[in-house]
Amino acid sequence: MNTRGLPRTVQRVIVPPIKCQGIKTKLTKFILSNISWHGQGRWIEPFLGSGAVLFNVQPDYAIVNDINPHIIRLYQMIYEGKIFPETVRKYLTEEGKKLLLKGEDYYYFVRERFNKSGDPLDFIFLNRSCFNGVMRFNKKGEFNVPFCRKTDRFRQAYITKIVNQITQIRNIMKGKAWEFRIGDWRDCLHHVTPDDFVYLDPPYIGRHTDYYQQWTEHDAAELATVTQHLPCGFALSMWKENRYRQNQHIAQYWNGLIERTVSHFYHVGSTEDLRNEMEEALLIKPGFATAITPSVESDKPLQLTFV
Template sequence: MNRSPLKWAGSKYGVMDKLLHFLPSGNRLIEPFVGSGTVFMNTNYKSYLLCDINPDLIMFFNMVKNGLDELINISGELFLHSNNSTSFYEIRAAFNKGNYSDVKKSAMFLYLNRHCFNGLCRYSELSGFNVPYGRYKQPYFPDKELRLFSEKANDTGAVFLCCDFDECIEMGTAGDVIYADPPYIPLSESSSFTKYHSGEFGTDEHLRLAAALIIAQDAGCKIVASNSKAAIKTGIYGQFDSGLITAQRSISRAAGVSTTAEEAIFTSK
C-alpha cells in the first residue's frame, strides 16, 4: 500500500485492503472528503475528482501536482532547520497570516502537518491552524510519497477542488464512483461530533450528505461511504446497504500500542 505525504487522523491506510473490496469499478472516483488522499493513492481509476472544504489542503495537493520541485526545496529547508518549539510556533503564526505564495504556504502546511501533535489538522475560526508542537525527535520528510503522489496526479489528470461536499457530489455523473468519508458519528451521546475544518459536522450535515448521495445514486453513480458503526443505528444512511470492517486505531504514540474498532461501510443497493 502507498502512503500519503501527509499524516492524517482517520487515514484509510490501515483499512485500505478491506475498503478496496467495496469500491466498484467506474469511470471516475469522486471524493468529497479527500483527506490525506490515501484512497486516491491506492486505487486505479482512470480519472479523479478530489474535493475538500479545507483550502490549505487543496492548495497543497495542487502544488504537489504542479510545483513539486520548488515545494520539496522549500519544505526540505524547514524540516532541516526548524524542528524546535520556537520555530514551530513562529511558522504556525506566519502560516496563519497567509501573506505568502502558494508554494511557500504549502511547504509550511507540510511542515506543520509533520511537526504538530499527532498530525492533526485543526482550525479555530479566530486563530487559524492551532495544533500544538508535537516534539518529535526527527520528523519524517516524505520525499518518496510526494513524488509518487505528484506522478499519479499528473498521470490521471486528477482535479483537486475546494468546495462543500454537496457541490462536489453534484458533479457526479452516471458511471462515477463516489466515496464519502465524512467526520464520523460519535459512538456515545457524550461525545461531540467531529470538527470539519473550522466548523461542526453534526446530524444536519450527515442528513444533508445522505440526501446528496441518494440523489447521486439515482443519477447512476455508485456510492460507497465510511462511518462509525453508530451510524447504522441512526438510520441516516438507511437507504444504502451496510456492513462492518475492523480498523486499527492507535491509542498511544508508543510503538505497537493500538486497538481495533469496527467501522461501518455503506454501499449502493
C-alpha cells in the same frame, strides 16, 4: 482500455504525504476490495482528507474536493507541477536545520507564518512535525496544533520518506484528468453521471473541535438524502461500533445499503492497554458491492493509531 476499475487487490498501499484524523491508509485494501465499479466515469471524493483512498484507486478521471483549502491547494500545486519533490526536500532540509538550531520556538514561528500566508510548504512542515499528526484549525481558521517536541524531527531519513511520498503521488497524478475543488461537498455533487462513483468519508457527527470538521445532524441527514438520489454508485465509510457504543446513524440514515465491516484497533494513548477495538463499516449502494466479502476482514484486526 481503462484499468482503474474496482475491485482491486492492492499489494502495496500508497501512503499520502499529509496526515489527518480519520485517514484511511489502513482501510484502503478493505475499501478497494469491496467496491465494484467499471472505472469509466469519474471517481468523486467530496471529503478528500489526506487522499489515501484516491491515491490508491488512481482513477483516470476524478473530482477531488475538500472544504479545507490547504490540502487541496497543496495537491493541486503538485498536480500542476508548481511544487516539485526536490523543492520540498530543499525546503525541509533548510527549515529542519533551523528547527534543530532554534528549538520549538521555530515551530511556532512557522505556524504563525503559515497562518498569515497559507504557504503550502509550511503546511507540510507543520503537518509532519505537529503533535500526533493531528490536523486542527481554530475558529478563525488558524492551524493550532502544538509541536511534537522533537527538534530533530526533520532528519535526513524522514525528509526522504516525505519526498518519496510526494514523488509517488506526483507520478500517480501524471496524465490523469483530475479536477480539484475547494468547498462544501454539496457543490461537487451536481452534474454527476451514471458512470461516476462517489466515495464519502465525512467527519464524525458532533465533534466540533475543528474549523474544517464541523458536522451536524443536519449535515448527516442531508448527505444521506442527496446521496441516495445520485444516479451512480456510491460507498460511505463510517464507524459502526466500539466497546461502548453503536453508531445509530447507520440504521437511521443509511438503510438498504450493502454493509461490509472490518475490525481494527485504534490507540487512544501511547501504551498497548489503551487500545480500543472498533468496527468500521463500508456502506455500498446495491449493485456496486463485490459478490463475496474478501478475507481482509477475517485474519486479525487492523492496527490504527488514533489521531
